[in-house]
Amino acid sequence: MLDSGAAPKFNRPSMPRVTLAHVAERAGVSTATASLILSGREEYIKQFRPDTVEKVRRSAKRLGYRANLFAAGLPTKAPAFFVLVIRDFGGRQDIHDWHLWAFEGNLLAGAVRLAASEGLYPIVATINPDAPDAGVASAKRIVTGGVMGAIVRAQNPPLEKWLREQLHLGYRIVVVFPDQISNWPQNAIIADNLLIGTSAGRLLAASQCKRWGLVRYKQRTTREPHQLRIRGIEDTARQAGASFEVICLPPPPQKPTDRDLARLAKRDFDGLFALDSVLSVNTLQACRRVGLKPGEDISLVGVNCSQWHGPAMPSITSIDVSWSEVGRTAMQQLIQLSHDHQYLFESILIKPQIAPGATCPVPEEMLSDKTGSA
Incomplete structure (x- = not known):
């Protein structure tokens, strides 16, 4: 009942x-x-x-097949949605999480602001770069789901390979900061990594540094963007007549060991360049732990770390790329492709800017030049 x-x-x-x-x-x-x-x-x-x-x-x-849930109810044939795929950090809980998410947030904000002026709306997906297969299937579904195009922050080899295949099928895709830069002569927004390394070297040379240390990750394959940064600072070191040596720190979430710190202390560097934002912060902290004061005892130049501020820590002189500008540029390209009924464009290099900090002085002429390029 x-x-x-x-x-x-x-x-x-x-x-x-x-x-x-x-x-x-x-x-x-x-x-x-x-x-x-x-x-x-x-x-x-x-x-x-x-x-x-x-x-x-x-x-x-x-x-009864429906190609696109989003476009089905729209009054026009032109989809009003685009896909934005950004990185997810897998729920890591460490001091660097907020810093990394700030980049993705600026990228999203730059794209969305411009999109709103064109009546376009984002469908946001995240992919964890530390889990290569996670989220890739869902990203594939929405990229090919009838949207006007996609902006993808791809640091995932399977996804990058699939995206290149989709370009040949005519999908509008803009890739932001791919790991394999040489695979993307088209449809990518790329930081001028060679200029990042060169600019860091010019700052160290301007500070009269002669014993340079390059800080990179240990036990990790050097990514192509980092290879270009290394080449840039190596060339500048030769031109400046400076010695050049590599020192390695562990990748996050690991912390530098006592042995790592001992190597840093005994090398007698007078200038350091850290290859990315996390390394920059770790290098600053490592210097302080061995009694070195960046900006006084040693010069330190980092990358994309001007947003970082720690208690009782100096701000880091940094070679930065504006992620908001990158988001706007990616959206501009996507809109232009749609207007022109095209699917390919020549990849774009984004020039970095010098963000002055307390760890390395910046000459006035390099500030006016923004990147210190010749």
């Missing part, structure tokens, strides 16, 4: 989700062909025979 106060419950039969692969199989075409025909883009559709187009459309209709 039913309780008079309770509504009867009915179990709905579960319906299998119709995918693009189902449509393609029924029509007897490849998934890529079905995707292009169902994109609604005339420049793609005209590449196929009318009977092929009709077969794909008929297959999609009979199966």
Whole structure:
């Protein structure tokens, strides 16, 4: 007997989700062909025979396939959504989390502000770079889900490879700061990493430093952006007649060991360059632990660390790239591609700027030049 106060419950039969692969199989075409025909883009559709187009459309209709949930209710054919894929740090709880998230937040803010002026709205997804396969499948679904394009902060080899494949299929994709820079002659926004290293070297040379130390991660493959920064400062060290030596610190969340600190103390450096933001902060803290005062006993130049401030710690002189500017630039390219009905552009180098701090003086002429470039 039913309780008079309770509504009867009915179990709905579960319906299998119709995918693009189902449509393609029924029509007897490849998934890529079905995707292009169902994109609604005339420049793609005209590449196929009318009977092929009709077969794909008929297959999609009979199966009840819906290509894009977001565009389905819009009054125009132009999607009002774009995808923004940023990094997730996997719930790490350490002192650097807020600092790393600040970068992603600035990137998002730069893109979203410009998008809002164009009536575009973001669909945000996150991918943990420390778990290569996590989130990749969901990112793939939304990038190919009928949006006007995607901005992807890709530091994930499987995802980068897949994104390059999608470019050849005509998807509008802008990649921000890829790890494998040489793989992205097109459709990437890239920091001028060579100039970052050169600018750091020019600051150390201007401070009359002659014994330079490069701080990098130990037991970790050197990423291509870091390789370019190393090349930049090595070239500048040779030009300045300075000695150049590498010192390694552990990657986060590990802390420098007593042995690491002992190596730093006995090297007798008078200038240090740390390759990225986390290394910059770790180097500052390591110097203080061995009794060195950056800005007084030793010069320290970091990268992308001007936002970092620690209690009783000096601000770090930094070579910074504006992540907000990068977000705006990526969005500008995506909008331009859409307006021009194009899918490719030459990759763009973003010049860094010198952010003065207390750990290394910045000559006036280098401040006016912004990057210290010749």
